[in-house]
Structures are given as structure tokens and as C-alpha cells.
Amino acid sequence: MGVARLLASDFPSENPRIQTRNYSYTTTLALMREPVCGIENQGNFSFFRKYKIKKTKIILMKNNSSVFKNTLLNKAIFVSSIFVSAFWIWVQLFNVYKYRFVGAIFELLWLPCIISIFGIPILSLYLLIKEKFNIRSLNIYSIIMTIVVLIIYTYIL
Numbered sequence: 001m002g003v004a005r006l007l008a009s010d011f012p013s014e015n016p017r018i019q020t021r022n023y024s025y026t027t028t029l030a031l032m033r034e035p036v037c038g039i040e041n042q043g044n045f046s047f048f049r050k051y052k053i054k055k056t057k058i059i060l061m062k063n064n065s066s067v068f069k070n071t072l073l074n075k076a077i078f079v080s081s082i083f084v085s086a087f088w089i090w091v092q093l094f095n096v097y098k099y100r101f102v103g104a105i106f107e108l109l110w111l112p113c114i115i116s117i118f119g120i121p122i123l124s125l126y127l128l129i130k131e132k133f134n135i136r137s138l139n140i141y142s143i144i145m146t147i148v149v150l151i152i153y154t155y156i157l
Contacts, residue, residue: 068136077124078138084116085149092153121146 070078087109096106124139124146131137 068131068134070136070138074127074138077120077127078142080116081120081124081142081145084113084120085145087113088117088149088153117146117150 091106091110097103121143124142128134128137128139128143131139
């Protein structure tokens with residue numbers, strides 16, 4: 001004698017699944033009304049006036065819940081990558097030892113710029129992983145800029 005097995009249905013109402021997110025799927029509107037005092041029965045026989053909500057309070061969701069904002073550290077890394085990239089391109093295009101003052105500035109800045117040209121992509125990649133690879137992050141552009149300068153400096157100039 002055989003036993004028949006029926007497969008479970010995949011309809012959400014028949015197989016409720018546990019939510020895996022931190023917010024409820026039913027409160028996605030930006031502006032919602034929630035009864036404060038509940039529903040009060042008026043006692044009259046009118047169908048449309050049977051129930052009356054006493055008071056409502058307005059619940060506003062956060063305006064910036066889905067908007068990504070770059071931190072001050074991201075902006076500082078981006079500006080420093082612009083500075084370091086401009087420094088290395090400028091050094092390759094012009095003779096820095098033509099003037100003594102410019103040569104002295106170059107001698108002071110070359111070691112921090114070498115450390116920065118390799119350190120900025122590593123730090124930016126760490127922060128980008130921490131931000132879950134958000135496309136709006138300035139760290140992506142810092143990584144691209146410093147890697148392009150390294151490629152230009154190594155192979156082209």
C-alpha cells in the first residue's frame with residue numbers, strides 16, 4: 001500500500017514566513033495615522049456614523065532613512081586623494097628642481113605622498129566594505145583616482 005505525499009503550497013497566506021528585516025512590511029508609507037484613543041461606538045443607528053475615531057496622531061517616518069550621506073572621513077579621504085593625485089601628476093610634468101623653493105617643498109612632501117598613494121586605496125576599500133559597497137560613497141572615486149594615477153605613473157610617464 002503506497003502513501004501519497006502532497007507538496008506544500010507556495011502561497012504566502014498558506015505558508016507564512018518569518019521576516020528577515022528589521023522593519024515591518026506593512027508600515028511603508030511616509031505618513032500614517034494611528035488611533036490614540038481607539039474607536040468609540042456612538043450608539044446611533046446611522047450606518048456611516050456608527051464608529052468615530054476620537055483622536056489621531058501623525059507618525060512621520062525618517063526622511064533620510066534610505067539616503068546615503070558621506071561622512072566627514074569619506075570627504076577628507078576624497079580630498080586627500082585629489083591632492084596626492086595632483087601632486088604626482090604635477091611632479092611628472094614639471095621640473096621641480098628648477099626653483100629651490102619648489103624643490104624643497106617636493107622633498108618635504110614626497111614621503112607622505114608615497115605612503116598616501118598606497119594607503120588611501122586600502123583605507124577606502126575598508127570603508128567601502130564597511131558601507132556595504134554603496135555606489136554613492138566617495139571611497140569608490142578615491143580608489144579609482146589613486147589606482148589610475150599609479151597606472152599612469154608606472155606605465156605611461
